[in-house]
Amino acid sequence: MLEVLNLSLSVxxxxxxxxxxxxxxxxxxxxxxLGLVGESGCGKSLTAQAILRLGEFQGVAKSSGDILIDGxxxxxxxxxxxRRTRGGRIAMIFQEPMTALNxxxxxxxxxxxxxxxxxxxxxxxxxxxxxxxxxxxxxxDAEQILKQYPDSLSGGMRQRVLIAMAMAAxxxxxxxDEPTTALDVSVQKRIIALLLNLQKKRGLxxxxxxxxxxxxxxxxxxxxxxxxxQIVESGPVKEIxxxxxxxxxxxxxxxxxxxxxxxxxxxxIAGQVPPPxxxxxxxxxxxxxxxxDELCSATVAADVWRDHSHIARCVxxxxx
Ligand SMILES: Nc1ncnc2c1ncn2[C@@H]1O[C@H](COP(=O)(O)OP(=O)(O)OP(=O)(O)O)[C@@H](O)[C@H]1O
Numbered sequence: 001m002l003e004v005l006n007l008s009l010s011v012x013x014x015x016x017x018x019x020x021x022x023x024x025x026x027x028x029x030x031x032x033x034l035g036l037v038g039e040s041g042c043g044k045s046l047t048a049q050a051i052l053r054l055g056e057f058q059g060v061a062k063s064s065g066d067i068l069i070d071g072x073x074x075x076x077x078x079x080x081x082x083r084r085t086r087g088g089r090i091a092m093i094f095q096e097p098m099t100a101l102n103x104x105x106x107x108x109x110x111x112x113x114x115x116x117x118x119x120x121x122x123x124x125x126x127x128x129x130x131x132x133x134x135x136x137x138x139x140x141d142a143e144q145i146l147k148q149y150p151d152s153l154s155g156g157m158r159q160r161v162l163i164a165m166a167m168a169a170x171x172x173x174x175x176x177d178e179p180t181t182a183l184d185v186s187v188q189k190r191i192i193a194l195l196l197n198l199q200k201k202r203g204l205x206x207x208x209x210x211x212x213x214x215x216x217x218x219x220x221x222x223x224x225x226x227x228x229x230q231i232v233e234s235g236p237v238k239e240i241x242x243x244x245x246x247x248x249x250x251x252x253x254x255x256x257x258x259x260x261x262x263x264x265x266x267x268x269i270a271g272q273v274p275p276p277x278x279x280x281x282x283x284x285x286x287x288x289x290x291x292x293d294e295l296c297s298a299t300v301a302a303d304v305w306r307d308h309s310h311i312a313r314c315v316x317x318x319x320x
Contacts (some may be wrong), residue, residue: 001027001028001029001030001067001069001070001071001205001253002027002028002051002068002069002090002173002205002207003025003026003027003028003066003067003068003069004024004025004026004027004047004050004065004067005025005065005066005067005068006023006024006025006064006065006066007021007023007024007025007047007050007062007064007065007067008021008022008062008063008064008065009021009022009046009047009050009055009060009061009062009063010044010060010061010062011059011060011276013275013276013277016027016062016083016277017197018276018277019063019229019276020043020046020049020060020200020229020276021047021229022229022230022279023065023230024043024047024065024226024229024230024231025231026047026185026207026224026231026234027154027226028173028205028206028207029205030103030172030173030203030204030205031203031204031205031222032205032206032221032222033196033199033205033206033219033221033222034094034205034206034207034208034220034221034223034224035124035209035210035215035216035219035220035223035224035237036048036089036207036208036215036223036224036226037209037210037211037212037216037223037224037225037226038211038225038226038252038273039211039227039228039269039273039274039275040211041272041275042226042227042229042273043210043226043228043229043276044177044209044226045209046060046174046179046209047209047226048209049092049177050062050176050289051067051074051090051175051207052069052086052090052092052175053075053082054092054113062075064073068310069085069089069090069173072313075154076251080300084118087117087118087168087169087171087172088118088169088172088236089172089173090171090172090173090174090175091165091166091167091168091169091171091173091174091175092166092174092175092176092177093162093163093166093174093175093176093177093179093195093228094162094165094177094179094264095161095177095178095179095180095181095182096182097160098150098151100162101150101158101161101162102107102150102152103149103150104108104146104149106146106147106149107117107145107146107147107148107149107150107153107161108130108145108146108147110161110165111130111133111134111146111161111164111165111168112126112127114165114168114169115129115130115168115169115300117162117169118166118168118169119169119170127146129168129169130142130146130164131143131146133164133165133167133168134146134160134161134164136164136167136198137160137161137164137167137194137198138160138190138194139157139161139164139165141159145157145161155182155183155184155187156183156184156187156190156191156258158218159180159182159183159187159191160191160194163179163191163194163195163198167198167202170202171204171206172204173204173205173206173207174199174204174205174206174207175207175209176195176206176207176208176209176276177209178193178207178209178210178211179192179195180192187242192215192218195219196219196275208220212237213252213255216237217237217241220238221236221237222234222235222237223235223236223237223240225240225248225249225252225258227245227248227273227284227285228273228274228275228279228284228285229279229284230284231244231313232246232248232249232284232310232312232313232314233245233246233248233310233311233312233313234250234310234311235304235306235307235309235310235311236309236310239309240305240310241253243306245304245306245310245312245314245317246285246312246313246314247285247289247290247291247292247314248285248289249312250279251269251288252269255269269288270288270289271287274287280297281297281298282295282296282297282298282299282300282301283296283297283299283300283301283313283314291316295302295315296314296316299315301313301314301315301317304318306315
């Protein structure tokens with residue numbers, strides 16, 4: 001089990017440290033897909049990167065909380081163990097493959113390096129494993145691909161290579177941050193199908209970061225809806241789709257093309273996500289919420305359990 005417990009993260013804005021993620025809790029079980037969904041700027045990537053402690057390289061710091069993998073804190077493990085955990089037990093697939101792949105090394109040398117970093121294999125064994133991984137992600141001419149360089153591949157192929165690299169050390173958990181955003185719609189569908197197939201085959205826990213509620217419906221077992229640094233609603237996907245409780249969740253769901261009342265054009269939620277340091281008092285969503293009243297801006301809502309696993313954070317949501 002991968003658990004994010006009451007995590008708050010601060011960033012530096014104009015010399016001041018302000019929280020950009022506040023009290024976030026998530027639980028990802030092996031074999032399940034958890035969607036972390038919200039508009040751009042809600043803090044999804046910061047949360048996802050914190051799971052590998054990657055944000056620290058960009059000045060992101062933990063203010064409070066913890067992240068546990070099978071009960072062990074990522075923040076207290078030794079550097080060596082953290083290095084082994086990254087890529088070995090938890091792997092990440094980034095949205096822009098070109099930034100994750102090194103343009104000056106061949107695909108083969110990059111995959112083989114990851115394999116040898118984490119698994120006890122000689123060069124020949126690692127090369128064979130790289131070929132098997134590329135075949136697994138649907139690249140039939142795997143031997144040829146090993147010799148190629150990232151910029152000679154299409155965006156979809158590069159993303160397949162990244163998925164193969166993520167699988168290289170047989171991790172238990174994969175964090176995929178907007179894995180298909182940079183791709184054409186038809187390629188997106190194939191990559192998503194591939195990812196789901198591998199997730200099921202290997203019994204992986206997958207955290208899918210996305211702004212697309214349609215993708216959540218297609219892929220996820222559970223969903224956590226994030227707004228301005230906080231989780232405002234979470235629970236099993238089916239339950240949340242049937243009974244969305246938080247106004248922000250309902251607004252995001254209304255932005256799916258298939259339910260849009262604007263004749264196929266995407267609906268948008270009026271206004272913008274407030275940046276860190278400019279969160280309003282009370283409910284962060286209140287200034288954009290058509291149902292908000294004085295209570296909303298005066299009160300910090302507690303999590304309300306609507307069902308044993310369905311939580312919503314809105315003062316106007318009652319328990320079921
Ligand atoms: N290293 C940083 N220093 C300062 N501010 C940051 C840093 N990283 C992120 N932020 C800010 O924190 C907020 C949340 O960013 P984050 O990238 O997590 O959002 P997101 O929901 O993933 O959005 P997107 O889908 O656009 O990536 C944004 O306002 C962003 O500008």
